[in-house]
Amino acid sequence: MLDTVKPSAEADINQRIADRVRELRAARGYTLDALAARCGVSRSMISMIERGAASPTAVVLDKLAAGLGVSLASLFGGEAEGAPAQPLARRRQQLKWRDPESGYTRRNLSPAGWPSPFQLVEVDFPPGARVAYETGGRESNMHQQVWVMSGRIDIVIGDELHALQQGDCLAMRLDRPLIFSNPASKAARYILAIGDASAN
Template sequence: MEFPKEEVGKRIRHLRKSQGFTADDLAKKAGVSQSMISQIERGQVSPSLETLWKMSHCLKVPVFTFFEAENQQDVTVTRKSELVDLERIRPNAIYQVLSPNHGKQICLFKLILAPGDVSDNPLVFHSGEECGVVLTGSIQVEVDGKFYDLDEGDSIYFDSNLPHRFVNTSDDTSIAIWAMTDPI
C-alpha cells in the first residue's frame, strides 16, 4: 500500500496546529523554509528523510505518525493487505507499520534491511524507548557510539533519546520486529 504525500501533509499540518506552531515556527525549528513546510502540508512535494526526522523531532512524535491512518479505536486489527511500506525512510530499509499507534503509546513495525554498507546513514534520536528481535539475518545496532551485533533470535532494548541506527551485517535480507513507545 502506498501512502499519498497529501495524507502525510495533512497529518503534519494537524500535528503542527494541535501543538500551536505556525508553519514558520516549524520551519525554523526544522531548519527548512516556510514555503517548504507549506508545500509539504499541501501535498505538493515529498519531504526527504532528513526533513521528516527533523519535523518529527520538533513535533515530538515518531516519524511513523506521519504515515498512520487516524484511528481512535480501543482494538485495532491491521490486515497484511493493509500494511504500509515506508521505504526510503533510510537507505536499504523498509519499515512496515504493523500496529498504528495514533493516540497510543506503542508502535509495532517490521524492519526489513537489505544488505549493504549504510555507515553514512545519520544517527537518529527521538523520545521514547525501543526494543526489537531479529527474525532472520544479522543486524548491527549502533546506540550512542557502541555497537551491538544481533543474530536470529537476539533482542535489544534501548532509550530512543540516544543516537542510534541499524545496519544489516549479513549477505541476505535481515528482518526484525520492532516496538517503539511514544509517551507524548
C-alpha cells in the same frame, strides 16, 4: 524478498504524511518557520512535504518527528478520513513506506489511530543499507526495542555498537544519535516496538 511499494500507494502514503505533519504542526501552533527552527529541516522542504510534493527520506521524517515531539511511525497517519479507529489491522490494511534514500521498507503493523502506549513496525532492510538518525534528546520519553527476525543489523547508539543477529532483541531510549546498518550480503527483517513512557 523485500516488500515493494507501488507508485500509486507511494503517492497515497506521501499524502498521508503531508496531512499528518500539517495536522500536528497546527495542533501545536507552530508556523512553518517555527517548526523549521525546531527540527533543522528547511521551511521550503516542510512546505513541500505538507503539500505532498516531496518524497521525504527517513532521516528528514525523523527530524520532523523530533521537532513535533512524536515517533516517526506516527507520521504515517491515523485512521482513514471518516473511518473510526479499529483495534484490528489486517495485513492488507497496514501502510507500507519505502525510504527513497536507503531503500528500506517499513510497514506499520499497529492499528491506525488506535489509542495505545506503543506501536509496532516491521522493517525490511536491504543489504548494505545505512540510515543515520541525528536527533537525540527528544522532548518526549521515547523508547524502542528492535527484534531481529532474519539477517543481521548493526545498531550504533551514541558511540556503542550492537551487532544483532536473528532472534536478538535490543532495548534503547531515543536520546542519542542512532545508526542502523546492514553489513551483510542478504536483506534483514526486524520488528520495532516503539513507546512513549511520558504518555503513561
